[in-house]
Structures are given as structure tokens and as C-alpha cells.
Amino acid sequence: MTADAHQWKHGGSESVELPPLQVRTAKRDVAAFASATGGALELGSVPLTFPACWLALPPVRALITDSIGAGFLPVHEAQNFTYERGLELDCDYALCVEASRTEPPPRLTLRISVANPQGEICARLETVLRIVPTGPGPAL
């Protein structure tokens, strides 16, 4: 899959930005997430970490896979959530994703903003992935 296929906009030599993605806080998905993380769903609330699910959206996943390359695995090194306002259940949001690769050591940083239909930023996420080669190595 190529960058052109994703219609990526290159913000710099190592920075890639996806076109805005439409996401939704479907109550069913939020409830399943809350259940899998051991928390009960508070009526009307979306768990703080729920937007992490959107990292698995096909375009985001492809961005990560392409940025990391074959023979490597992403290892979650750091995570940041900043909320300007809470996400509401059963609402649509626009997700903007920018990825930048730095090294050494090799890392991929994803900066994500979540905006409501009025264009107001509700939340920002930063995900730092360390890129490790697959293959035999010392067991941690």
C-alpha cells in the first residue's frame, strides 16, 4: 500500500498526516470496551481511554504498519490523553492523525485530535511506539 493510496499529506520528510476520519462513540462499542477493561459503563460517559480503539481503524493501522516496515513490531512506550471536553455517547467525531518517525532509537509518534461536529477539539492523544525488530533476542 502506498502513500498515494492513502492520499497522505506529507508535513515533513518524516511526518505523515491522514485525511480526517469519521468515528463514532457507539454505545454498544463503548459498553463492550468498558466491560473488557473491567469498568462498568457510567450512564452517558465514555471511558477516558476509549479513543485508543481508533488506533485500530484500517487507515491508522496501515499508517502504522507502513511506517514501521516489515520485520518490526510496535511496542507501546508512552501514551497521553488530554481532554478539553468529554466525549458523549452515540456521537460522531472527526479524527485527525499525524505520524512522525524519529530515531535513534526508532520510534513512531502518533498525534491525534478528536473534534466534534462543530469543529471544537474535544481530546488530543499522543501515542509513542518503540519500533523493535522481530527475531530471537534476550527475554525480558
Add this chain to the structure above:
Amino acid sequence: MRPARNRAADRSNRAWACLMTGTAGTQGAPSLPEPGVKIPARAFGPFEKEALARYAAVSGDDNPIHLDVKAAKSAGLFDTPVQGMLMLSCFEPFIKEWRPDLSVARLSCKFLSPVFAGDSIRISGRAISRRDSPRPESVLRLMAHGPDNRLAILCEATVRCNALGRPR
């Protein structure tokens, strides 16, 4: 005697002032945690392989190192590590159980060492600072330790009183 409406307004103003300063001038009024206040530790888990698979299914975080021992070993691990985001998802309930009147406006963490399938974590923490401007909020230092007391996750959370415009 002053009109009831004025007395109600006074109470509201006192509560607001309490929130702004973080001092509980009225019994039961919410206040921000003062620096040094400890949060009772709580255990989460154990995170069995089924829990990792369930989280992978709902979150989409199906990185094979969390689900397949062979993939984990290829990354230098001796077993499948618990998804960091699964453990991080425990921090908000940890705070809300301690202080339901607080909301988390920011959560920032570093994953320092892996916790493996079948293990539990123990989350603990304390308030390290409080500020009144630009918005009244406190910062909590939180830690998750693995079974051998190894520090697995180091976190900072910025919390606000719900009544002050609940950020979430």
C-alpha cells in the same frame, strides 16, 4: 431576615469559592486534592489470557505479541505481555473510586516494564501539586507495580472537580 434566594446565592458563592481555592470551607463541599494526599492502593487483575483476547477483540489492539507466545518470544519476551492500554484503562476507575467528584482532564504515562498474562498490577499514587489558575486542578502521580514490585507504568493525571465544567 434575608430572602431565601439571597441565602441560596451565598451558599452557592461559598461553594464556588471553595472550589476555586481548594479549601473545604463548607463540610462536604468538594475540593481538589492537596499535595501529599495519598490515594489508597488497589489491585487490578489478574489479567488472564482470555482478558487479553477480549480486550484485543473490542479495542482492535491485536498485536500478536499480546496473544501469541511465539510472537512475544520473537520480540524478546518470555510470555505475552498485557496490553499497556488495558492496564492504563484501570487508572480512571482507580481515581473515580477514590474521588467520584473528580474528573480526569489529562492522563500521561510511560510504560516502563511489561506485565505478563496471568499477573496483576497494584496501582497507588498521591497528589503532587495543586493550582488555581488558569483552571483549578490538581496533579496526581500514579504508579502501577507488577507482581515482583517492578514499576510497570508511571503516570501523571490532571484532575478537576466535576462541578467546574466537567471535562469528561
